[in-house]
Amino acid sequence: MTCADARDLVLAHARGALPPGDDAAVREHLASCAACARVDHVDRMLSEVLEQRLPQHPASLALKRRLAAEWPAPPRARTSFKRFVMPALAAAAVVLALTPQLYHRLVVVPGDRNALVTEAVNDHVRVLLSQRPMDVESSDVHQVKPWFAGRLDFAPAVAFDGDAEFPLRGGAVGYFLDRRAAVFLYTRRLHTISLFVVRADGLDWPERRLEMSSRGFRVILWRAGELRTLVAKVRGEPA
Amino acid sequence: MATERAGDVRQVGREALAYADTLHNLAHYLAGNDPDAQDLVQETYARALRSLHQFTPGTNLKAWLCRILRNTFVSEYRRRRGSPVVGGLDTVDPVHDVADHEIDALRKVMADELQTALMSLGEDARTVILLDLEGLTEVEVAEVMGCAVGTVKSRLSRARASLRRLIGDAAR
Numbered sequence: 292m293t294c295a296d297a298r299d300l301v302l303a304h305a306r307g308a309l310p311p312g313d314d315a316a317v318r319e320h321l322a323s324c325a326a327c328a329r330v331d332h333v334d335r336m337l338s339e340v341l342e343q344r345l346p347q348h349p350a351s352l353a354l355k356r357r358l359a360a361e362w363p364a365p366p367r368a369r370t371s372f373k374r375f376v377m378p379a380l381a382a383a384a385v386v387l388a389l390t391p392q393l394y395h396r397l398v399v400v401p402g403d404r405n406a407l408v409t410e411a412v413n414d415h416v417r418v419l420l421s422q423r424p425m426d427v428e429s430s431d432v433h434q435v436k437p438w439f440a441g442r443l444d445f446a447p448a449v450a451f452d453g454d455a456e457f458p459l460r461g462g463a464v465g466y467f468l469d470r471r472a473a474v475f476l477y478t479r480r481l482h483t484i485s486l487f488v489v490r491a492d493g494l495d496w497p498e499r500r501l502e503m504s505s506r507g508f509r510v511i512l513w514r515a516g517e518l519r520t521l522v523a524k525v526r527g528e529p530a
Numbered sequence: 531m532a533t534e535r536a537g538d539v540r541q542v543g544r545e546a547l548a549y550a551d552t553l554h555n556l557a558h559y560l561a562g563n564d565p566d567a568q569d570l571v572q573e574t575y576a577r578a579l580r581s582l583h584q585f586t587p588g589t590n591l592k593a594w595l596c597r598i599l600r601n602t603f604v605s606e607y608r609r610r611r612g613s614p615v616v617g618g619l620d621t622v623d624p625v626h627d628v629a630d631h632e633i634d635a636l637r638k639v640m641a642d643e644l645q646t647a648l649m650s651l652g653e654d655a656r657t658v659i660l661l662d663l664e665g666l667t668e669v670e671v672a673e674v675m676g677c678a679v680g681t682v683k684s685r686l687s688r689a690r691a692s693l694r695r696l697i698g699d700a701a702r
Binding site: 298299300301302303326329330333334336337340341342344345346347348349350351354355357358359361362405406409410413420466468469493494505506 | 547548551628639642668694
């Protein structure tokens with residue numbers, strides 16, 4: 292393997308995305324070529340820098356509302372939507388209140404669950420990059436939770452109030468995909484932990500607690516009643 | 531049949547709207563400003579809706595939308611601005627070695643400096659880096675970019691090397 296070949300593959304090697312044969316060849320090359328090993332090291336640094344520091348430019352709420360209003364655009368489809376889907380959604384909300392399991396089976400569509408994890412990581416990174424990540428700063432959950440009243444169309448239920456090891460720092464209203472989210476921020480030593488509470492309707496939320504890693508972050512999704520609660524956690528920290 | 535079609539539209543629509551942030555971020559880095567990015571995203575969704583019959587269920591919807599967005603940018607916005615494709619992809623020797631100052635610069639680079647460096651790259655280089663960051667596979671990136679998978683590997687490698695060098699040069 293030449294250095295040029297190896298350098299096209301070091302990124303996939305770092306991500307464990309190479310077939311075993313190619314991976315072994317890259318590993319062997321890196322063991323014998325200090326220059327390429329250095330490129331591998333720096334490329335990993337670049338990945339971390341891009342994931343953690345590159346500014347993100349999410350769609351504004353106004354744009355999301357416009358898009359939601361325009362989809363589906365054809366007038367006939369829009370008529371069908373109003374006539375049939377709105378009553379169905381209303382019915383679904385009733386089912387949700389009574390039997391969340393049935394709601395999930397009947398209404399929640401299968402989809403790309405990775406989108407949820409990707410969004411969680413993106414939102415967490417936005418929190419890390421934000422100059423002012425909190426709208427309300429307090430370690431007292433009884434000050435933070437009431438602050439959301441009138442700012443969200445649901446009451447965010449959070450079982451964990453923070454403690455000495457994971458103190459609560461405050462909260463903010465954020466956005467998760469196309470909806471508002473209650474954001475609770477905790478710390479663990481120097482790490483920030485974001486907890487997003489969102490409404491579940493229309494999302495392909497897992498039935499059971501799901502823990503995944505993405506771009507160096509640990510993401511945990513779980514459901515709490517009719518809401519789905521999501522935690523984006525920094526790598527290496529316990530849940 | 532019509533009911534099935536309406537159901538498909540609703541389902542794909544619900545999923546498609548979940549990618550608005552991703553698409554807007556990509557659009558912003560392509561167009562270079564927020565108003566154009568918003569227009570680009572809206573046009574992307576309008577085109578997606580018109581082309582919904584071409585989407586294959588079970589394939590990556592995000593990649594499909596990114597492809598529409600990029601094609602829209604190439605066919606409409608770039609032409610309107612009269613801006614040719616900016617080079618930069620292959621300006622770095624593929625076996626360019628890493629200098630010490632590049633490592634120092636990476637450790638210290640700030641968000642705005644990183645953004646400036648990324649915007650200094652050519653459009654294709656920016657796109658391939660952003661699509662990779664979004665977690666698209668090389669096969670999906672190749673479909674978005676309209677090139678071979680092998681080309682994606684080398685483009686990504688060169689684009690990242692260019693970015694490293696730009697960050698390093700800016701810190702000097």
